[in-house]
Amino acid sequence: MSNVGIVIVSHSDLIASGLKELVTQAVRGGVRIEAAGGTENGDIGTSLDKIMEAVQAVHSDKGVLILFDLGSALMNAEMAVELLGLEHVEIADAPLIEGGYVAAVEASMGKTLPEVREAAEKVRNEKKRG
Amino acid sequence: MALTKEHILLWLNRANEKIQEQKSYLTDLDQAIGDGDHGINISRGFAEAVKKTSSTDYDTISDLLKDWGMTLVSKVGGASGPLFGTALLKISMKWKGLEEIDYINLSAAIEEGLNGIVQRGHAGENQKTMVDVWAPVSRFMKEHDSFHADDFKTVVKEAMEATKAMKAEKGRAAYLNDRSIGFIDPGSATSYYLLTALAEVIEEEGVSL
Numbered sequence: 294m295s296n297v298g299i300v301i302v303s304h305s306d307l308i309a310s311g312l313k314e315l316v317t318q319a320v321r322g323g324v325r326i327e328a329a330g331g332t333e334n335g336d337i338g339t340s341l342d343k344i345m346e347a348v349q350a351v352h353s354d355k356g357v358l359i360l361f362d363l364g365s366a367l368m369n370a371e372m373a374v375e376l377l378g379l380e381h382v383e384i385a386d387a388p389l390i391e392g393g394y395v396a397a398v399e400a401s402m403g404k405t406l407p408e409v410r411e412a413a414e415k416v417r418n419e420k421k422r423g
Numbered sequence: 424m425a426l427t428k429e430h431i432l433l434w435l436n437r438a439n440e441k442i443q444e445q446k447s448y449l450t451d452l453d454q455a456i457g458d459g460d461h462g463i464n465i466s467r468g469f470a471e472a473v474k475k476t477s478s479t480d481y482d483t484i485s486d487l488l489k490d491w492g493m494t495l496v497s498k499v500g501g502a503s504g505p506l507f508g509t510a511l512l513k514i515s516m517k518w519k520g521l522e523e524i525d526y527i528n529l530s531a532a533i534e535e536g537l538n539g540i541v542q543r544g545h546a547g548e549n550q551k552t553m554v555d556v557w558a559p560v561s562r563f564m565k566e567h568d569s570f571h572a573d574d575f576k577t578v579v580k581e582a583m584e585a586t587k588a589m590k591a592e593k594g595r596a597a598y599l600n601d602r603s604i605g606f607i608d609p610g611s612a613t614s615y616y617l618l619t620a621l622a623e624v625i626e627e628e629g630v631s632l
Contacts, residue, residue, distance in 0.1 A: 368505035
């Protein structure tokens with residue numbers, strides 16, 4: 294029985310892989326997580342191809358939640374979703390790190406894609422300082 | 424004779440020439456209100472598109488445009504890749520099965536390109552983006568039933584220049600607020616080169632539209 298897969302899209306390869314590392318540790322292998330950061334050459338920017346490959350790598354019928362950082366990352370993510378034409382792939386409108394973390398934790402608990410997405414998107418309204 | 428596959432190839436090459444020529448200017452515009460990479464990115468994308476399309480044999484106009492669009496998406500980077508790429512992909516779909524493009528189909532294509540840009544970037548008019556060139560041009564095309572190259576070029580140029588006074592509400596430039604006023608939007612400038620190139624090819628090749 295699989296869980297919702299997570300794709301982390303960032304303009305920076307280091308940010309995406311760093312977040313993947315951080316979050317992987319939190320869920321101890323229970324969730325498929327892929328990083329899609331930087332351009333094809335590893336420069337700052339995002340790559341449609343990297344995103345498409347990442348989504349395909351973590352996809353299952355539980356679906357995939359994509360998290361992104363800024364501007365054109367969203368455009369490439371939306372394009373990736375359209376071109377892949379896979380079912381159950383959604384993009385969270387959430388802060389990358391905090392949203393990514395919460396999404397992975399929820400996914401590891403077997404929650405559905407809408408539940409994982411909602412949890413990630415709620416993060417924006419929660420204070421980080423008590 | 425209407426627009427053929429050969430004309431489209433000429434269009435791509437002419438657009439690329441202009442963009443390569445103006446690469447530093449486009450970068451300067453983006454340095455003023457963006458992150459300074461538009462000229463570099465878009466010229467790389469167009470150069471790659473020329474390379475790809477000159478070494479491939481296409482059965483149809485639609486296939487040619489699809490490759491052009493997808494190359495821009497993969498090679499431009501930034502926001503311009505998905506935006507220009509989507510416009511060309513939409514045009515490619517609109518022109519599926521067509522061997523020649525007449526005025527009505529050209530006009531419909533500009534509108535489809537505009538729709539693609541709006542869907543992809545979620546911008547409206549007067550936000551200082553490439554929509555501010557594509558929208559007036561699309562309206563102009565719909566108001567006529569044949570192609571007037573000079574008028575078309577004027578509409579494109581004026582639309583681009585009108586972005587100078589606008590305040591950016593989209594993209595990186597939006598963070599500058601009022602400080603974005605007084606500079607032409609880079610994506611609008613590239614759109615100006617792209618669409619002017621189209622008009623020039625139509626004129627020079629004597630395409631009847």
